[in-house]
Amino acid sequence: MTGRPKLQSALLGLTPFVALVLIWQVAPSVFSYPAYMLPTVSEVGRRFIELTLNGELARSVGASLLRLAAAFVVGNLIAIPLGVLLAMNARVSRIVMPVAVFLQAVAGIAWAPLAVLWFGLGNTAVTFLVVNSVFFSSFYNAISGVRSIPPVLWRAVRSLGASPWQVVRELVLPGAMVQLLLGLRTSLALGWRALVAAELIIGTNGIGFLMMDATKWYGTDTIICGIVVIGVLWLAVDRFVFAAIERNTVRRWGMVNDN
C-alpha cells in the first residue's frame, strides 16, 4: 500500500468534520438563538484550553478511561471463555443460553436503578453497568465465531490427534478471530457509550460527570468539549488499535474481504 491513497482517504474522511465546523461557525449570523445554547467555535476552543490547563479534562478522561479499561478486561475475561465453552459444549449451552437471553433484554443501563441501590452512586455502580454492556457483545460474538468454523476443520484438527486444549489453541481461537475482534470492538464501543451514560446519571467523576455537572451553570462549552473528546478518543482507538490488529491477523490470513 502506498502513502498517497492512504493520505487521500484520510483527507476524504475529514471533509464532513470540516463542513460541520464551518456550518457551526456561520450559524450565529444566520439563525438567532441565545448564546448559551450553542457557543461559538472559538469559545469552545478557549474552554478546551482552560480545561486542559487546569487539569480537569485530563482528570476526567483519566478516570473514565481507567474505569472503561477495567470493565473491558473483566467483561471480556468472562465473556470470551464462557462463549467459547458454550459454543463447544451442547450441555453448557442448554444450561446457560436461556439465562443469557433473559439477561440480554435488560442489559446495560436498565440495571442502573439496582446498581445504585447495591453499590451507591459512584465508581462501583458505573463499572458494574459497563461490564454488563461489554459482556454481551463479546459473548454473542464469541459464540457465533466458534460456530462459524467449518465442521471439516474440526475434523481435520481432531484427526491429527489434537487434545481439547490443542483444539482451542490451534482451531477455535484463530478460527473465531474475525468475530472475536468484532466482539472486542463492539464491546468497547458499547462500553464507552454505557460508561458516559452511566457517569451522566449515577457518576461522581469522569467525562460524563463533567458534562452533566456543567448543566448546573449552563456550561454548553464544556459539554461540547466533552462530546468532541469522547468522539475523537473513540475514533483514535478504532483507527489505530483495532485496524492494526485486523491488518496483522484476519486480513493477512485472507479471512475478510476488502470492500
Place this chain on the structure above:
Amino acid sequence: MELSGLSSPVKIAVRGLTIDYPGAAPAERQRVLDGVDIDLHDGEFLCVVGPSGCGKSTLISAIAGFLTPEAGSISLDGKRVQGPGADRGVVFQEYALLPWRSVLDNVALGLKIRGMRREEREAKARHFLELVGLADVAAKYPHQLSGGMKQRAAVARTLTSEPEIVLMDEPFAAIDAQNRLILQEEVLRLWSTLGLTILFVTHSVDEAVFLGDRVIVMAPHPGRVASVVAVDIPRERRRWPAIGSDPDFIRLRDDVLARVRAEHGARRQ
C-alpha cells in the same frame, strides 16, 4: 464375501458396520450404511466407488472415528476404533487447511500437536512439501494457492504425520482433468515409495481402476458393498496416458462401470 488373495495382514477390519443418521423427526431416521464388511490390508491401495449418496463419505468418517456405529465395529490392528486419532490420517475433499497458518505450518501441524520441536518438525514438513512439489510456496497462506496446490498441501499435511492408514475422500474431485491425472500419478508414487496403506473414495471409475489394487463398488439405499473387483494390472503399466488404451484397463474399467450403473438408483428388496 471372498476378498481376493491378498497376503499381507489386515490393518483395518470393518465388520457389519451399520450407521444411521438422525432425521429432523424420529421417523425420518435414515440408515446410511447397512452391514458393511471391508478388509484393508497392510500396504494396499483400496478404492471405493458408488453412486452419489451411497455412503462413501460416511464410511470414511466412520473409519476416521467421527461417527458412532449403530451396530458392527471397526478395528485397526485388532484394536477397536473409538474416536479420531493420528493413526488414521484423512485427506478431505474440501482441503481443510487452516487459513491462519502458512502452508509450512499447516503441513507441520500434526507434528506440532505431537509435541515435536520446531526445527525438527519444519525440516520434516519441508521434506514432504518437496515430495508434493510445493517447496517454494511454504511461506504462503492457503488462500494464495490454487485448488491443486491446496490439495497437494492437504496430502502433504496428512502424510507428514505418518499415519498408519491414509483415508482419502474424493481428494481430486475439484481439480481440473489435466492436474487430476498428474496428482493421481503422484499419489501412486508416494504410496509406493512410502509404503502407504490407502483407502481412496472417488466418483471416477477411471481413477479407481488406475489407482487401486482392488475396487469396492457400493450400492445405495442403504449403503452396502455390492462387489469387489481385483485390478490385476501391473504397477509399471499404470501411467497416463498410455494406460488409457491398455486393453486390461479398458476391460476392468468397463466391468466396474457396469457394476456401478447397475447399482444406480437400485434399492434393496
